[in-house]
Amino acid sequence: MSAHAGGLLAAFVHVDAATSAIRELKEMGYKDLTVYTPVPNEEVAEAVGHPVSPVRLWTLFGGITGAFLGFLMTIWMSLDYPMIVGGKPIPSWIPYVVIAFELTILFGAGATIAGLIFHAVRDAKPAAFDGRFTDDMIGIFVPCPVERRSAVQQLLQSSGAKEVRVED
């Protein structure tokens, strides 16, 4: 992921400074920013403006698949190897709820992880990074061509960046 287009990497200490910089950059038309935060932050997420993560759909469909497979497996296996007791119906779906329930959770959780990996990898874009962004700093990477850098740099610094550095 190091093969990014080149741009400016700013480090912020203050969350309100970073969010105002994000908003101004977006107004200027820089939409492919990468923002780093050490913890999930509502304000930053709001400034970046993503819709709700689609991972929840993965959870839903994983869970439904699990429940369906749980009943399918138990009922099919009972019919395939019938144990007839007192003339009662061979598949007894009530105890199979337990299996279907466990598989709902198992497949739901598995699909959630798959969704997390899928979307995080798909959304990944090349960007410069600094180790301090997992510690205590907020980072903003703005990919921009050389001729526009001084304007962006000025914006970042005036909104309170502690450090702005050129990354090529």
Added chain:
Amino acid sequence: MATSVSPETTGTELPQPTYGEITRDIAATLGNPSRGYYILFAFVLTVLAGGVIALLYQVRYGMGVAGYTPPVMWGVYITTFVFWVGIAHSGTLISAILYLFRSAWRTAVYRTAEAMTVFAVMTAGLFPLIHVGRLWYAYWLIPYPNQRQLWVNFKSPLLWDVFAVSTYFTVSTLFLIVGLIPDIAAIRDKATGWRKQLYRVTSLGWRGTDYQWRHFTRAYLYLAALATPLVLSVHSVVSWDFAMSIVPGWHATIFAPYFVAGAIYSGVAMVITLTVPLRKVFRMERYVTVRHFENLSKLMLLTGMIVGYAYVVEYFIAWYGGNAFERASFWNRAFGDYWWATWTMIICNGFLPMFLWFRKVRRSIPALFVLALFVNLGMWFERFVIIVVSLSYEYEPYAMGHYTPSWVEWLILSGSFAWFFMWFLLFAKNFPTVSITEVKEIIPMPRRNEASA
């Protein structure tokens, strides 16, 4: 309460640590184990070796070397299985259920609890295999098409247990790993040498970008939401292993909630048992405070009272239900051959936790540690009483028996503790036992104008 508003809301004593301090303090707990660590680790490995040797002996000479005497064919192994599954539960309670309730205090202790969950399930999972004797046929538990077209019986709670426990293991492992990723990334950016390589690989490319957090927070929320009903279901299913049969002392509808409460009770006790020395050794007093222990002890008091209530109700129903066998079974529990086990359980689980009504006890870490050890002991005996004592005293006096665990079983039991602590010791020195990210999360990020915050 009014005297210390800030610690109540943020979970840390004043002054609040900065993000940088949190990363540094927690990263400092990793690596460079002391001599004491190696001595402890060597001791744990020795005990584990004893268990492994006992197991190999049992595999070589058969199940006869365990103390099973008809009708008691479920003994220490099943007791220990239920014990370890139970231990696991409070980890999920603290990490998932309290997460959904937005309890800020959980952040400092949840990683320890969640790691404990995974290792406890790993320990518990060994026991059904040890108990079936012929380890190499254990795969028969899994439904698969075979030449004899034999399928497993989905009406049996024992098979539900296979699904419940293996799902529980998978989901809690995923939950632990997902929670670890941002933390590993934070240490990765501080570490040097071979550890940097280890964390570079295990952080899976985490950088804390906006899109990563966007998907991560959702995924974590849904994992917590899935783990919550799961944890309640797992020990219910374990309880049905007993309650679905007609053994007097087992066949009771109260079993599922009774077992779930007992599981959380024993698990909280184990969290306290683990956190007290860990906090001391890792100098985590700033993050894991007396307030955390007080909250844990309240949880222990609550679940302990549910368990105590269940004991009373069990006896009451045995009498009130008017079933002669049920009455005889419960009379035998209290005054029969195994009276000592029953009274150990009642004193450790029912009476001793009543000390937690006193604020002084709740805020005294040595007192809590001792109480937690007694609760651990009592909860093991609870399972022993339910399983062994009920089986030894069924319907037909001619078919009653007395079971005494053999040395093989005791060695395997102690080996299971060693196995658990081996994983925990390895984890504690290589991965953060206090969540860096979540401890930071409850402290607001700095602002240019603090007054506007």
